[in-house]
Amino acid sequence: MSQATHTPPGAAPDYPQTLGHPRPLWMLFMSEFWERFAFYGMRWALTLYIVAQFFDGDNAGQASASRTYGAYLALVYATAVFGGYVADRVIGYQRAILLGAVVMAAGLFMVMVPNQQIFMLGLATIIVGNGLFKPNISSMVGQLYAPGDSRRDRGFTLFYMGINAGALIAPVLTSYLAGHVFGTPAHDNYHVVFAASGVGMLISLVWFWFGRRQLGRVGMPAPEVASPMRVVYVAIGVLVAIPLVYLLMDRAGAVMLQWLLTALFLGVGVVLVIEAIRTGRVQIQRAIAMLIIFTFNVLFWMFFEQAGSSFNFLAQHIVDRDLGGWDFPIGWFQSVNPIAIVALAPLVALTWGWLDKRRIEPSIPRKFGLGLIGNALGFAVLMYALSRLVGSDGLIPLWTLVLCYVLQTAGELCLSPIGLSMVTKLAPPRLVGLGMGGWFLSTAIGNNLAGLFAAGVSGETGMTVESALSGYSMGFWILLGGGVLLFLIAPLINRLMHGVK
Template sequence: MSVDDLAPKPASIPPQPPTQPPQFDTLLGHPKPLWMLFMAEFWERFAFYGIRWALTLYIVAQFAGGSSTGEGDANRTYGAYLALVYASAIFGGYVADRIIGYQRSILLGAVVMAVGLFMIALPSQLLFEFGLSTIIVGNGLFKPNISSMVGQLYAPGDARRDRGFTLFYMGINAGSFFSPLLTGWLAEQVFGTPMTQNYKAVFVASGFGMLISLVWFWLGKRQLKGIGLPPAGGESLLRVLWVAIGCILAIPLVYLLLAKLGATPLAWLLGLLFIGLAVMLLMEAVRTGVVQTHRVIAMLIIFLFNVMFFMFFEQAGSSFNFLAQNIVDRGIGGWEFPVGWFQSVNPVGIILFAPLVTLVWAFLDKRRLEPSIPRKFGLGLIFNGLAFALLMFALSALVDGSGRIPLWTLVAVYLVQTVGELCLSPIGLSMVTKLAPVRLVGLAMGGWFLATAIGNNLSGIFAGIVSGESGMTVDSALTGYTFGFWSLIGAGVLLFLLAPLINKLMHGVK
């Protein structure tokens, strides 16, 4: 039985985002609600990144007795967790589109996520895995819908849309910057107790961050002037109750997928889910016309390249953590750089580079030289590949007598990856709002996150291979990251070659 079957009064008219949004006052050239939305996302990202750096390290410390033989399982669990976080966006997008609207989905999702974040602090593997499952369900309601609402602030054809998404992306990454610094400091400096206890404080701090996001959005939602309200006929609060019951029922199912299914079967399941979503989008597009059908095909092609990008980009929370802990020389004048702080390098790069990338796109646009969407994606893949080229160099030429590489190399890897991310991720969010069928924007945004989910699950499998059965070594890391380099460069070049065809399918969308 689907959530739609549980709803007592199904909407007779599917929701359609307004073709012209309300008139908003502007701040720094953009609608004021943009800043409210990215501050809500700021605190959600604070919560997400607060646990991101600690999860694999905690799993090894708490459930593998600190043995490096647990790295592979930790990597695969982390990859499956991230995959399900993003896959759940499909259902969250559908719930927002058809049942309770975007605003109520975000609020309910924030409540569920906060509960899960507090659960993972409890000293039990069963409760830890159920807590992760609860976070996954809540994130499905929150994440795709707040991004979809950003697109609805701009009229069709508004040239500010791409730049608005880039600014949104920059703003939310401020939360990603502060969270690892604060939680890493809590874990390593404050308590003077074993790290397995300190990680729990990290999880609790992240739970409070999610509560702040909840309150912030609740107080600021009036600024949206009706954007994101329930679909016609769906105003009853009873629908919210049915969706909440659906969330409770979904948590045990997600637990089975996370803890019992395994990463490889999950990859096949996500692939089938992607095929089903593609069929739904294409069926809707065919009803609309040839142009919409072509645009959906173009969007789905780009989704496939997104899988490749995140398969290697999302080593940050898995194999890069063990690289930082075991192979990077983190000593600085007698002080040791905390492992968690590496997670702040990426958001710092976004905060520094996002305005520059925005200016570059605007500069090129005025001269009609701005790269097309597929070529921006190709650049993202190539920059990601260059980061792995730097790792190849460090692991083959810069290893010292104690088997460690310089700290600056991993910092530089994160920064180069950040440039690639800025060429791809914010543009991808904007692309979905332009190419998706109007009636299924939330579902299509879920498709974007499903592609990311498939990449994240593959990232966990790949990270497990890099660590091997006995833990990461210089040789295993070099072999794995060399494969990553050639895969990314090859995909980037292929996308550049396919760009003219994809642009033709997009029918003028820039």
């Protein structure tokens, strides 16, 4: 039994049901909606802001901006490892979420200041707060369902809709604010974008504060670790962690960060396996299966997470955004992915349920293989556009980037919500929070590699049609190969999972 989770791992409270799922799911859905509104409301602007504010708009700053963005996203997910452990062992899930929300809100307001050092310190503050918030709210979704409840995957898919509903609205609203509030160039208004995101995070905090009563004892600390002083100690740790994260981003660089993240990932894997050894052979093999799938997750996010970096510069310089005299805002491309998720997620959830009733639902590794292949198809569209559809003005049609996002989204729905559910099934029961942190750490490694990949696509002087075609062609073949390989080894992984579906 986890020290910080009062409800035994094998039990789930008898919650009232709403639309076929435990009622607290919908409270967590809305808390995550506003947190993701905050996160995605400013994400689209980061690389564009860095180039405009700190490089005076020079395209040579694209590579540096991409590396900073990749390191930021990587550390956002990497700190989930520590946040998961803090929730598991120190203060419980509910307290970790509340503290994380406070810290994230502070960081979002800090990045409003047009000073590079304060900007980077604000990003570091967001990173630390997100580490406490993100893995633990996802872990709590799994605790709403009893082991073996077939609704769990569907519950995570619905929860994923909450994530992406916030991500849908945020770029549309904040892009409008950036372009229209003061009637000045968008890069002069980015502080409004960051302020709107900070307000969204405060709403998430308030929503969870009042809604957590629905959870009962789930996520509350056990009596022996319930002292409020533990929260104070964690808060002090947060204040120490923020400057350390700042130094990692500002001084270590993306390559050094990659080595550190890889070492941390291996360390988490060892801890999970050691914990599994105490339980027995079945749990050991399940932990190994989970770590194998984590490796393919790295590959997926390395290429998927071009949205805020190289795809932004592609949209800015190589995509024809003219729609009858009106320029399609760059930030609005970021809403294509969540729009597609909100539209497709119910269909995917129904499809998995329909296949489950007929006992032909794909296994977890095969769903991941489909995710990699869907991601690859998105790059195939860009390969075609950059090689066949470049106009005399050097631009490709807008619909090609939109279709790329939609195909990648189809792949994402086969992988990301299933991964969250998988961790709650395969991780050692005492360390589900750390297991969820391991999942986000694998995503972190992929995100940092995404920044390095995007920097390579932009080169030293900025993105060109030729550099984009070369980079995205490589992405297609690597993703396709990974997806095919995962299909081939799926039977082996299924055996290691011992009946978990």
